[in-house]
Amino acid sequence: MATSANAAHIVNRGITRTVFRWIHIVFAIPILGYIYSPFEKLPDYAFRTRFIFVPVMVLSGLWMWKGHVVRRLISRTAHIMVQSFSQKKHSISPKI
DSSP: OOOSHHHHHHHHHHHHHHHHHHHHHHHHHHHHHHHHSOGGGHHHHHHHIIIIIHHHHHHHHHHHHHHHHHHHHHHHHHHHHHHHHHHSOOOOOOOO
16 A cells, blocks of 8 residues: 555545535435426525525535646745745844
């Protein structure tokens, strides 16, 4: 069994993918109920479906589809910010 840091990272990515997949599936169930419910009951589900279930499902789907790009952009931005911060010379001078 591999005990390297890379193996732990792969397991972590697998767990993350599984969590997002289940979030996507669970939040799709109320949308199906909204679509197939009688017309009289639609106003009861409209707000939650439009502003909770659909956005969460879209975001989880986009994360599963293009999450690797987002992670790369975040890590690149963090790396640039750390470099620019470390290159600045900070001097502490008391203000009177």
